[in-house]
Each structure stands twice: as structure tokens, then as C-alpha cells.
Amino acid sequence: MSVTEGKELRIIGFLCNWCSYAGADTAGVGRFAQPTDLRIVRLPCTGRINPLFIVRAFMNGADGVLVSGCHPRDCHYSEGNFYARRRLETLKALLPVIGVDPGRFEYTWVSASEGQRWRSVVASFTEQVHALGSMPRFMSGTSLDLCLRPAVQPRVF
């Protein structure tokens, strides 16, 4: 875990409730230590994920986004992850064109019983994102002061 020591990066996880969220719970119950960067958004199904959530996250300055759902054919809603797989594969073509390194986004399948697998997914993805460092922030493109929104300051603890 040496790579991820020190500065945390902003990593968002979109997880389906039935498999991967439960898998992350299983990892917790098993006390499988993980890097702390990841923040999980719980969704009913990966089929709920509009790829634009991921684009939005990167636009907002996320350093990495991880999607995880039920293994193909195990979807609680039978087909959600099949649609998700196609949508997310398509998304993979968009991200590098707008300047998001493909390594900042991954999707995978983790079942409710795969606590160990969840741990290793989180650990390797976090490491992968740390290897890429912070995502460059969007700034105002020009010196036009005509139209700039003052950046709303992020919260500080």
C-alpha cells in the first residue's frame, strides 16, 4: 500500500446494491484493509448508471471512477449489467478524447461473496489511479473575464 500513502485522491465508486455493494460489505465484515480514497455511491443496479455520471465526476475533478456490479448473468434484474457493460465500454472511447486517462476508469464485477476480490479491486485500482496522480483540473480556457463563475470553494475539514 506504499504507493497510496500520503495524499488521498478522489475516487468515486458506483456500485450496485445487490452484488458489489454487498461484496464491499463482505470485505468490511472480513476486515480486509483497503486504501481509504474510495467513496461509494450506492445504486440499485449498474444498469442505472448513466455513463454521464462518470463524465460528470471527471469534469468535477474526480481522479478515478470505479464501477462494479453483479457478474454477467447474475444481475438481480437479469439484464441491467448487460446494458451497463455496453454503455461503459462505449464510454471508454470518450474519456481519452476529452483528456481523461483511460486508467482512471474501470468497471468490473464483484459478487456479494467476493470480499477478498473487492479488496484487491480497490487496492489495485487505487494504486493505478495514484500512479496517474491528480486529474488536471478544468480552468477557465481564456482570459475572458466576461463570464466566469467564481469557483465555489470545496469544503475543508
Next chain:
Amino acid sequence: MNIGVFVCHCGSNIAGTVDTEAVAKAALEYREVVFATDAMYACSEPGQAGIVEAIGTYALDGVVVASCTPRMHEATFRRTLERAGLNRYMFEMANIREHVSWVGKDKAANTRKAAELVHMAVEKLRRNERLQAGEFDIAKRVMVIGGGVAGIQAALDCADGGLEVVLVEREPSIGGKMSKLDKTFPTVDCSSCILGPKMVDVAQHPNITLYALSEVDSVDGFVGNFNVTVRRKAAYVDWDACTGCGECAAKCPSKKTPDRFNEFIGLTTAINIPFPQAIPKKASINANACIKLTKGKCGACAKVCPTGAIRFDQKDELVTEKVGAIIAATGYDLFDFTKYGEYGGGRYPDVITAMQYERLLSASGPTEGHIRRPSDGAEPRDIVFIQCVGSRDKSIGRPYCTGFCCMYTAKQTILTKDHMPDSQSYVFYMDIRSPGKNYDEFTRRAMEEYGAKYIRGRVSAIQPKNGRYLVKGADTLLGRQVEIEADLVVLAVGAEAARGAGELAEKLRISYDPYGFFLEGHPKLKPVETNTAGVYLAGSCQGPKDIPSSVAQGGAAAAKALSLLSKDKLASDPQVSGVKLARCIGCGKCESVCPFGAIEMIEFRGMPKASIIETVCQGCGVCTAACPQGAAQLRHFTDNQILAEVNALCL
């Protein structure tokens, strides 16, 4: 909106690695949070009372609890809100235990993470709606899949409780593995004597419809309203006409068919009734062995059948049953020991499985209860039992302990001595696992009273020698090699998931573990539930089990189904999709992707629009992600709610 935040210590589970006080303090700064506190156990009686009190004192309209996973206590806290007069959906949970305190070591980082998870929850809650549950009608019927002892128990309990039960069994008779056993441990009472009456009860129960020789073809629908299509495989016999007299089997010329019920150590006829106590006691034809069906000639059975029940042209038949709940009790299969080359890989006729040995011991088995070697029919004297064949062995992908082999091996050594007082049993074992009532005493008796020689170690090879078998192994307690010449070797093969378990799980939309055993809702608290509402588990399909546990679980699953279907209507989950007609342009994309056919296109003021059938919608949100206008929105997981969480995390 007035939001209250409650940060749970969970004793030291959370507070040990998260500064809960700091999290509560941070939460006070969030928009619309008017109250925040930390609590020792939020889910406890005083914890919940504290929430109810704060709702009153601070006029809260929404609550965030930061504690364990919502999969644990979301329902608990929603009820708390309802007690305080709030809508149950004005609630969010931040999972700071499973996702934070239990997996992160750095307290500062954990605290930061917990506070951000609370922030996400607050921002989502600010956009929550007061959803109201509807109601829908349910079918007061249960389907039990699998007619082993667990399924039989579940079916009988449900039927006695007044539910209509459809019991589906893959084999021609119910009874499962237990019906093949000679005796049961630790009482050594006759297996068919205690199972037989239950099987007869199934046959005679007015509330039970039995489909033997049938399999589940497809499942759709949802809790309360499943539609299960069952494939009734062709028996080539009209079971309504068949009286089970057995004339057909007596006259069948194809007498060399390996007997499936007898684990292929005996022979039977192409048309047969699998065993005398079979339920239903009906004949069926093995199409691969039948001369008429394979070569077109014969038809002896049809000639002798007194009721003219033979139907060589019978085809599989599909029937659809509407049920409100499903109990999966599909049991287990035996490990295929031929993967172990050192035990001969199936080449030696006198190296057999414990289940085959059980058939040899059984008075209704192929040898009528006389122990005979399959190779030459001789009575064996020295018998070696090898434990853990397909259990606790990572190298063949079976790392788990089957759990009941130690016991049945002990039973078999006892029965062996009873049958043949001059015999000697040897047991190669890894450890003895006998943690049940009277179990350890039982294994002790096998060793001490019945003289079974237990050798702690593995067998490295079995080699034929002068018509016997040289069993080479290690005695790890004495630290030396041992070689035993045996007449018969019995392998304690482990249990593995039933053939086709994965496919059935996919049809039922339940999870299964890497070995194919179905996954329970919670390992401790929901041992017979699954993640799919209305689907329950009984017996070894959830993991290897002995008979008492299977029976107990069958009863437990039945109790769950009975309590579910005790109501006339079920509350529908309001977390379903809804279409904003003003935004919808009727492009039909949502309709095309809905996995449940829950979207229909309607005409509204002359314009095409999508409309959700709320009782059919399962709330997956595939439509919401497909709708370009954002007109279809999954309630409680709307675009704006998820965007709010994303924005709370990074902007």
C-alpha cells in the same frame, strides 16, 4: 428542510477508527443540517428513542444515520422515522462501518471519509421525496424446487399452513439423497423408515401438487407474483393411468441398464419404478436404454401394461404455475472422485463411493443388504475408508469441508462390523469433525466399540495386488508410511453444488458462491432468505448439510413463505421508475430496454408517451439511464439525487 444527523459509534466498531464526534461536528456545517450528534448504538432502543426525540425537538423532516451498511439496518431506521411521524423515505444512511471503520487503518483518513459519506447522504436526502408504497395482489401459492428431505419438509409445512404447494422434482421420485441411505447417524435408524411416511404425506396432501421428472424452465415475475414454467419431461408413460404395478419392468427385455438409483452399481430395466417406496410410484422409461425408443422394435411393456399407460410418443410438456414464493431445495451432488488419479481414477471396480457402499448396505439395494465386492461378488474382509475425497482440497478447487462425511464414515464402519463381524475397517482421515449432538460419542463408538482403525493421514496410491488392493498412505501421527491390503476401498466423496445450480440461480435471480451453492441473504441473520424477495433456500443447495439441519432449514423456509403470504396484499416498493409526461417525447427507448416489460407506450393528448406499470417495475433504473431527456426517473435514485452525491464529493 431540517436534517438531523446521527453518527453511530457501534461500540468501538466505528468509534475505534473514526472520530465520530468530529464527523458529527462536520455534519453541522452541511446545508440544512440543523442537528447532529454521535450515539453509542444508534440501532439500540435508546439510540432509536434519541432519534425520535430529536425529530420532535428540532422539527426534523429528514434523517441521516451514519453507521453500518444500509443492508443491515435501513429498514430498522425507516421504521423509527415512521414512529416519529416522518415518511420512511426521508432517510439516508452513510455506511461508515463496513466501508470505513472496518477497512481503513488511518483514523484521520477514516474520519474524513466518514464525514464525506455523511455529506453525500445529506445532499441526497435534500432531494428525497416522500414516497408512498402501493399494494398489489399476491398468489397464495408456493413452489418448492427439489423433493429431497429439505424440500419435502418445506412443502409439508407450507401445505399444512394452508398454502397451495407445487413441488418440482427432477428425478422420477422424490426422496433425494436420503432415500438412498441405509441408516442415518448417530441413531443408526432406518433412513427409509423415517423418510417414507413423509413422502407418503406429500403424495396424499390435498394442498400439494407434485411434478416429478420435471425441471424449472424459466422464472419471471416478482415476489407475490412469480410465473414459473416447469418442464415435465417425457416419462413415456401416462402417469394418470399407471398404477405402479410393475408388470412392465418385469417384462422389459432391456435388463442391462445401469441403475441410477443404485448409483450404477446394480442393473435395472429400461422401464422401471426407481425403488419400491418411490413417490409417485409410477413407471418411466429410460429413453437411451429402451429398445423401442432406440431401435423402433419391442414394445413389450405396452403389451403387458394392464391399463395401457405406455406412451412412446410422449413429449416434454411445459406448464406454467403462478406462485407467490419460491423455495429452492435443490440439494447437492457428489464429487466426481475420478479426478483423483491416485485412487485409480475410476479404473478399479472395488474402489467405490460411500453412496455406492450405502446401496450395498441397504436391504433394498442391488445386493439386498449383503456387502459384496462389485468386481467378483465376494464378501470383503478388509475395508479401507478414505475421508475428504473432494473436500478440503484446494488443488482440485474444493477447499470447503463437506461436514457430514466424518459422521457417515463412522456410521458405515459400524454397519460394516454389524454386517460382517469378522471384517476390519480402516479409516484414513485428516481431522474428525463431529460437532453435533451425540456426534462425537458416535465416532468414538466406531473406534472403541466397533474396532475401526483410524489412521490420520492421506492415501498416496491404491494399487491392485493379487486380486486385492494395496492402499499406500501415511500415518502422520506415527510419522511412518503405512500400506494396507484391502478388499474394498470406500471413498468419502464430498458434496458439491447440484448439477445446474448456477443456471437455476440465474433464473431465480439469486446469487451463488464460487462453488455454485446459493447465497443466503445474510450469513447469520438471514440464513434462509436470498437477496431476491420471495425466494428462500432450504437444505444443501445453500451449503452441504446433514439431515437434521436440512429438515430444520426446510421448516424455516416454509415459515418465511407462510409469513410472507399470510397477508392478502403486499406493499409495493415505491422506489420504482416514473415518467414525467411533460418531458417525455415518446421516443420509446425506455420501453425497448426494460427487462420486465414494465413500460408501455400510451397516447396522451395526441402525443406518444411512455408510462410505467408500477407493480411490474422492479426499480432497476435501466430506463432512467436510457432516457435522453431525463423524463423517466427512478424514484429515490433520480439523476439529480445521484448528481448531488457526485457533486458533494467533487466540485
Next chain:
Amino acid sequence: MASSLDELKTAIRKALPGLDVVIAWTAGPDALSHAPLFITEEADVARIEWDPRCSQNLAGYLPGLRGKKAGIVAKGCDVRSIVELLQEKLIDREDVVIFGLDCQGAVDARSARAALGSSRGVRDVAIDGASVCFSVNGEPRFFSPGEVLQSKCFGCAGADAGLCDHFAGERGLPPQFGNPPESTLERLEAMDMEERLRFWETQMSRCIRCYACRSACPLCVCQDHCAAQSREPHWVDQTDHPREKLMFQAIHALHTAGRCTECGECERACPMGLPVMTLKRALNRRIKDVFDYQAGIDPNQTPPLFEFREVETNIKEREW
């Protein structure tokens, strides 16, 4: 082309009594691009023009005319948009009459204006093999296709006459213009990730949020209910941040993923000259690779994001 035009006019005259409207092109205010013409009476037929200046894809008007019997004049590339609309059941085949044309290439008015200096005096445009000839005040001026034609013409697949109800001109092979000029996608691929981000930042700072890219897109079915201008859901905010404007382009690209036929209307319509089709190109390329699918070919197919296969042979999922 003159003979094609006569054939076209004859066909339209013949079909017009059974139709509510026929959409074609006529001379517009700018000598470098012809304008759409909505024909309801026979007298209008005489005003139809057909030459490389007929660059606008008229298919986008069809969903708005649903319920009416509409004829439409279409180049090969325009037909692909019509196919896509049929696929998604946004128009009804029996209500649409397609007049196909043998296109030899379409002028990009913006680059033609830059090449000529001004649109003044342009009387005619013709494409002859490897060169494009503008007749300006009676004088011919020649340019290479790369200088003045739309980039989509370089990958022209020609007209699938089989989908047209009428076809004017020769059903020959599509025109060949050799290698296309360097695309924005190729330029981007030569950059590192941060340069790409900065590239879009600079580009999108020019965007005036007129949404002409969307309004001109024949597959933007939402139009008046576009997510870009909504608060419920609130995908983009109204500030002028390049991030928000790029976000909209991502929305447009993902909403048209697997549907976009690269007709180029978004870029043609953009008054700020933004390379907004680049994102869609990138998605199409992947969709071709992964799902072996191209939009606008077969009216009976389903767009790839609205179906799936249980086993996706071309998807290599990451192993952890």
C-alpha cells in the same frame, strides 16, 4: 448533374399530388450553400437546385413532420440518417418518400468561403474527379477536394439506392477523393492527456451555447426537451465554464452513441467552428470495433446500446 436535376424534378412533380410536402434544396442567401425548400405546390418544383452546395442534411425535418406524407430529397449520407430514424421508429416508412440522388460531394461553405475569400460572385460549383471548380463571376477557380469539401465526403459509402423510392442520376460507385485531411481526432491522439483537456478547454471557451449542433442533429430527438436546458435533471449548469459546455458535448455524443451516422450537421451548424463531431467519431469507432455495428445501414437493426449479448466476444474485461 443537370440531368439528375431534371429527373428529380419530374419524379417530384409526379409524386407531389400524393404528398403533403416535399423537402428539397433551393438557392439560399449565401452563394456557397443552398437552403432547404419546402414544396407544397407544383410551382415550387422549378426552384429546386441540385449541386455540391446542397450540403444540409434534410432528414432532421422528418420527425417534426410525423403524421404527414412527406417526400425528402437525400444524398447517400442523408439516407443513413433516415435509416436511423426508421430504426428508432421516429418516422413511419409508409409516410416517407425518399428521392435519392447521385451525390459527387458536398461543399463545406466555411472552408470554401475561406478559400475563395468571399462568397460573392459564385455562380456554380461542379466536382470533376479530383478537383472542385467554382465559377466565380464567369471565371473558373479550381480547388482540391480537401480544401473545400466536407470531411465526411472522404469516407463516402455512396448511395444505397435500394432504400430510395426514387433515384435520380447514375447508381455508380461513390466518389473517391483519396486520403482525408487530418482530423481533429488524429490531432488529439498525438497529444498527451492534459494537452487534450486543454485543447477542449480552449475550444469550448468559444462556445456560445446556441445549441445549433443539437438543433441541426437529425438524431437529437429530444429537441425542446433537451437535458442541457433542464433543471430536473440538472446535468449542466448555466455558467459559461468550458467544463459545462464540454459536458454538453459529452451528453450529445453519448446520447447519439451507436446512432450517429456522422452526417456532420453538428459541425456544419456550429457558428464558432468547433470540432464537435470528434467525440462522436471516437465513439463510433469503438462501437464498430466492439459491437461490429455501424449506424444507418439497416432499418431493421437495433442501435447497439439498446440491446446486448450475454457473451460479448469483443469485450476484453479487465482481470483483477
Next chain:
Amino acid sequence: MVMPTARYIAHDKLMPWLLGLAEGRRVLAPVREGGKTLFLPLREDSRLDLRGLADDSAKAALLPRCEPLLEFHYAKTAGVPSRTTLEVREILPGQETFLFGVRPCDARGFTVFDRVYDAGTRRDIYYCSRRDKTLVAAIACADPAETCFCNRVGGDPGGSDGADLLFTPVEGGFTVEAVTERGGAFLREQALEEADGKAEEAREVREAVRRAMPEGPSLDGAPDEVLRLFDDGAFWESVAAKCLSCGVCSYLCPTCYCFNMTDESNGNDGVRVRTWDNCMSFQFTLEGSGHNPRNGKAQRMRNRIGHKFSYYPKLHDGNLACVGCGRCIANCPASMDVRAIVIQARSRVLDKEEYANE
């Protein structure tokens, strides 16, 4: 006050002079970027483009595409988190600006704005603050485009309405003349050489262009005709058939001044922004109830034409809200032509009258 005499600046001196001005104030000038000529802050590496009409109008100098009007913050009271106070901070623009290189049509566009935003007691402080701090330097046109029609809406390719200074292209450079007192005061401070005889040359250049511009029927004086067609749905349907409902015409128009206001917030912080709005958009008149009085593009087109050629002139002494720059024509993705629509409207009314007379 007496205006200073005309001055002259040679082509090679222009850029250094402008960059000199840019020290201490913002200089906006038509600059090449991304294949377009746009009004952007001038920098040393800017490529000034004075060949013709810029691709965007200069209105963003006075009415930005998006401007923050105020910031707000929900502050929690220490110890009493249930008490939240809303803190509001107004953001007033205040940068001195030299707007260089607008054409007479664009400069005249500001007069259309002035009548709305700086109308006696009804003053828009954001607009007025910018207007007061901005000096507008127009360049007389030498080569109007095919789509230009300022002469048909009461304008003049060499006119100076709305400008403070007027530049005119002459041999070797530009003459500079003050138009307003502010312009005069500014010019007096500049170390520019006297124009002398070039002032006469400039007048001749302007006159020549004026004469050379193609004539056409005037679009002035059509307010009543357009108003009389208000209920002629068929006419507007046919005119708007090819319209795509995008915002190109409005956003490039130097006289379109409509705006929208939006609060954008995250957590406790937020900002209120004012952004350009566009009457061709469905959302422009969409009401909270979901009802939309201008539901179709025909009604929206009627509003756009009506506003420019009828409603505005009726309110503002016959002045049109169109200065004839032709950007809407040149950039319309559907090749709409505002001139043709006004002419069609007029002949439609005449046809109707004839029909009525019969």
C-alpha cells in the same frame, strides 16, 4: 466642447498602440482564434483581423454571455446550527475597456441596448456600469459582405452611431475621429499624428462605400404590416418551416438583449448568473406550470421578427432592433434570411389587402 481634430495611425503603428492601451485597461479587438474572428482581449501574440465583419458581435463586451450577479452563502450561526443566515455579495463589473474594431452596425447595436438598459429611471446597473467604462472604437466598412444590409435598416457602412471613435481605412492606415465627448477626451490624450488631408480621403472612402452598397427595398417602416400578420398562423408556419430553433441568430445578433437568470449552488454556496437567452428556444417562454404560450417554432419566429421590426420600433420612436449586420443570415444552419421574411410579410399583407379590395 470642441472635438479634437482627426488623427492618423499607420498600419504598422496600430498594434503597438493598442498594446500600449492594453496596459491598465482591457482592450477587446477582433482576433483570429479557431478559424474565427472574435472579440477577445488583445495580447501580444494576438492575430488582429480587421478584414471585415467579425464572426461574433461585440455585444459580449457590454452584456456578457454569462455574468455573475451575486454570490450567496448560507452561514450557520455558531452554536445554533438551526439558525442559518443568507449572506449575499453583489458582484459589480468594473473594468475599463477599449473596444476596438467594431463595425458601424455593431456600434449602432449598442444604441438598441441603451434604449432598454439605460432608459432614465430604469437603469440596469450591470450594463450601465460596463457602458460607462467602455470606449467604443468603430471602423468604417470598406468592403461590405453579400449578407450586409445596414443601408436597408437605416444604417450606414460609414456611420458612427453608438461609437465614441470612428476609424476609417485610408491609404497606409486609418484616420481616427472622435464621435462623442468621451471619445474626444480620449483622443486628445493619444500621441497620434494629425490626419490632415487624410481626413478628406476618409470622407471619400466612406461615401464611396455607401454608394457601392447594393440597394434593396427598405425594411424600415414595417411595424404595422408585421403586427397585422400576428394571427396569420399559416404564414408563420411556412416561414418557420425550415427553422431549427437553435440560438445562432440571437446569440450572434448585436441587438438581441434578452437574458435569463439562474441560481447555481452547491451545498452552502451559490451564485446567481445572468446569461444570454434566446427567443427561438422552447424554454424562453416556458412557464412553471408546463404551459408554453409559444409552443411552436412558428410562434417563436413571429416573435423574433415582430420584436425586431414592429414591437421594438413602436416602443422606441421607430428605431428597428436590427442593424443589418447579416450575421444571422450568414450563420444560419438552415439558411434563413431575415430580409426575405420581412419582405414576404409585407407582400403577404399587400396580397391580403388586394384580396380584400376585390
Next chain:
Amino acid sequence: MSPRYAYYPGCSGLGSSLEYDTSTRAMCESLGVELVDIPDWNCCGSTPAHAVDHLLSACLAGRNLEIADGMAEERKLDGIITPCPSCLKNLKTTQRSLSDPEFRRKVEQVLGKPLRAGLPIKSVLQVVVEDLGVEALGRLVKTPLAGMRVVPYYGCIMVRPPRLMRFDDPENPMALDNLLRELGAEVLPFALKTDCCGAALGTVRKDVVARLSGRILDAAVEAGADAIVTACPLCQMNLDMRRPQINRANRSRHNLPVFYYSQLAGLASGQGEAATMMDKLCVSPRLLLNSLAQHTGERA
């Protein structure tokens, strides 16, 4: 194109198992497999070295691999083959150990040369059975070994450890069974086909050899075999040369000939007893071969 391999004969091949080496070369030639001897090869580092010093053992094998590598490209070699399972095991073990960069560095330091060790390494038997197919051998058969009842004896390392050797079933290999059947022999089931003969303890614990090898001979006789067929020089030596010792220790009277499979292949394809060096065997196969000839003669 005919396959071409670097050939590693191993120490026994030039001494105690000269008949194996000779008959193997003959078999390969008739099968069209070209053997290129590894020039200046040295001991593979098997039994003695690998038991005491892994680095030494790997360096010994590594040198041979390096030489083979050096000529691989020029001679267009398909791989390295050896008839001896013990050599094979050590060459393959070394190849695998070299994937550890640290260990590879040490070996290279000793050898003073960089190592590729990329050529596939197989036994001659594996090439015959898997690559050429036993049918290829079958096509060469002129005088089938009809009537000869044999048990194949693979020895303990021809197929083990399975993850290293990657050849046939580790518990019940059938390669030799199939091959011998193709030669016309009657192949009997043999439970001890992969049991240890005790070779590794041949010089220090003769009692163990006598017990283990004796058991193999017992089982072969019990099975009703006329002969044992091996593919390993050490196995052959134990069962054949040490037969008197074994008989003495076990009070048995075994007298089974122990052939190399390559000898029988040569015999069946008509190479004659001299060419296959039948006279090198300690237990004379004379009687058996005579009866075989008689059998063939009867048929003819």
C-alpha cells in the same frame, strides 16, 4: 519441413544405456526427426548436484541450454530433446528457475554469459507421442510384436511433477501403453507404472532399491508380462542390472527382460537385434525374442 531438435544424450547414453541412445537415434532417423547434438555438452546437473547445490545444478544445465540457444537460430531448431527423464527434469527445472530474475543473474554470473533458455524442452517420448503421433511409428512397423505381453514402466519422473513436465496423466500415463500397442505388443494394465524404482538411492541404500524395484518386478510378473518396457536409463538399470541383488534380497526368481521402448520400436520396424543392441541387456531376451520370431514365422 521435418522437425529438427537439439539432442541431449545425457551421461548414461554414452555408457550404461548406450543401447537406449543408439536405438533412439535410429528411431528418430526413421521418423524423420533430425537430431543436432549439442556440441561439448556436459552433465545435466541431475541427481548428485541438484540434491546438494541448486545453483551448481542450474549452472550445469544452464550451460547446455546456452549452447543449444546459441545454435537455435542458425540451425532452425524446434527445441531441445533428451531421452532421459532425469536429464529432462533438470533441464526443465532450470529453465523454470531462471524466470526468477535474481536467480538468473546469479547463474549468468557463474556462466559469464547471458542466458535465453527459451527453447521448448521435451523428452523424445513426448515428441514421438504428442508431436508425431504413435501412428507415425505404427506406419514403420514391419514385424509387429504380436504375442509379446508387456507392461510399460514409466518411472516416477517421466510425467511428474505434472506442472513441470506437462506430459500425460501423472497418475495413469498412457503414452507408452499406446505406443507399444501400436508396435503390436499386448499391453497389460500395470498399476505400478509410475512407482519409484529407488534409483536415487541406488548406491547408498541398496536395500531400498531391492524392495522398491522388487515390487515392480513382482507386479509385472503378477500381471502376466513377458517383459517390462521402460523409457528411463536408471529404471532400466535397476530392474535389469540389479536383478540378482533384488532376487537375493527378496528371495525371488525373477527373470524378466527389461527393454527400452526405442529398442522395441527398432525391432518392430525391422532393424534387427544387432542394430537395437539387444545384447546389451543383462537379462537376456533371447528366449522371448525367439518365441516372437517363431510366432511371426507361424503367421507368415
